[in-house]
Amino acid sequence: MNEYADLLIVGAGPAGMAAALAAAPSGARIVMLDDNPLAGGQIWRDGPQASVPVQARQLRERLQSHRNIRHHPGTRVIANPGPKQLLVEDDEHGWLISYDKLILCTGARELLLPFPGWTLPGVTGAGGLQALIKAGLSVQDQRVVIAGSGPLLLASAATAKKHGANMQCIAEQASLKAVAGFATQLPRWPNKLLQSFTLFDRHYRTGTHVLAALGSDRLEAVRLHQQGKIVELACDRLACGFGLIPNVQLGQALGYALEGQALAVDAWQASRVDHYAAGECTGFGGSELALVEGAIAGHAAVGDFEAARQLWPRRARWQGFAKALNRAFALDPRLKSLARPDTLVCRCEDVPHGALAGHTNWRSAKLASRCGMGACQGRVCGGAVQHLFGWQPSAPRPPFCPARIETLMSLDDTPPAP
């Protein structure tokens, strides 16, 4: 069942949805892929315990009303076997999609840094806990500590409390001065100011970071460095995330340039001819920025440059918010020394921090230790070692994620032997 798209969009979060809706009136044949079971990305992740905002529901309904948009949920990109061609797989099939234009809206993932005990069951990412709760995880009467950095901590805490969690602490590593400085700028973006009031929690502590998760077979307590003191809190769950890092692997493999840790794009959200990117994979900025970037990319990809240009001022406004956010929540260098020699860095291959000592780059460490060569292909430890040691991850090679043999075999076009 090979498929052709005038416009292929990878990722159905805010940027991908906005891109599809902007491009749809052109009549182009649009295919949208997404790894998740439902459109909406992580911010509007749906589930039995999720309350998806009206805006997201309306976007989903509008997508369904366009007959020239096909959405494949639960679908991953496995390889790029030829120019303008991707091999994809869902839970049942593998197939090839050829495209004329491509927009990557691959979003961001959490920066997860290793610390003693972080592999214990009960420890999740901060956004990770929120996603799991939306999907039906119960936290009723559980003692929860949320730690790391950025506004996602408060959002995750709000979801946990709404579902009956007993919040013990929200540990923000940034200083009170940095967070307060950010808060004073919020009136520039009134809806963000309002959001911050609704999310605030009395257990919020600045200048506080995790030292270790404690427990033998599962999490029992967490040790925190809290404004100069060491404290231990008994808890059932620790949700720990240190901000977001853009998902650039597919872009790298397709020859997109990088700017810092994000995909580089021009004013039209293009990275190279016929190849665009929008949303968090081009740098963290929140759903408002992702929506406007997605719309610009969608208009530009179908040649409606005037409609794209009209959105530039709105994009600039939300880029300002992203800059203020990234400044305020810059990570404390002390977070680089949480791991001990026996702390696992690569959770797939169980490679401890001590095994990486003496290496000067990612490739040498991989070859010697298998760090980053497991099932996640370095998506977790690659972000960590980039932060800890400054090692730049290389562009991934296909298959980009674990795939079925049948899917890979669909690439073989030699006729079967008689």
Place this chain on the structure above:
Amino acid sequence: MPELMLDGHALRVAEGTSVAAALALGGDGCTRTSVSGRRRAPLCGMGICQECRVTIDGRRRLACQTLCRDGMQVETRP
């Protein structure tokens, strides 16, 4: 409301529940055993980290990205 089998135990869950959430509702939430023999549970919750890979109806799949269906057989141990 789908009913599925988790390591041989039946569990009925709300429509739209992920397999990762079901494993925590019906047991200790663990999904796999690491290469050095420790039990692990979902970490990222969004299809990145692969900690939640389990066997569903004979195929390796991610528990956090898979919704429960009636009659599913989920195994978390090799």
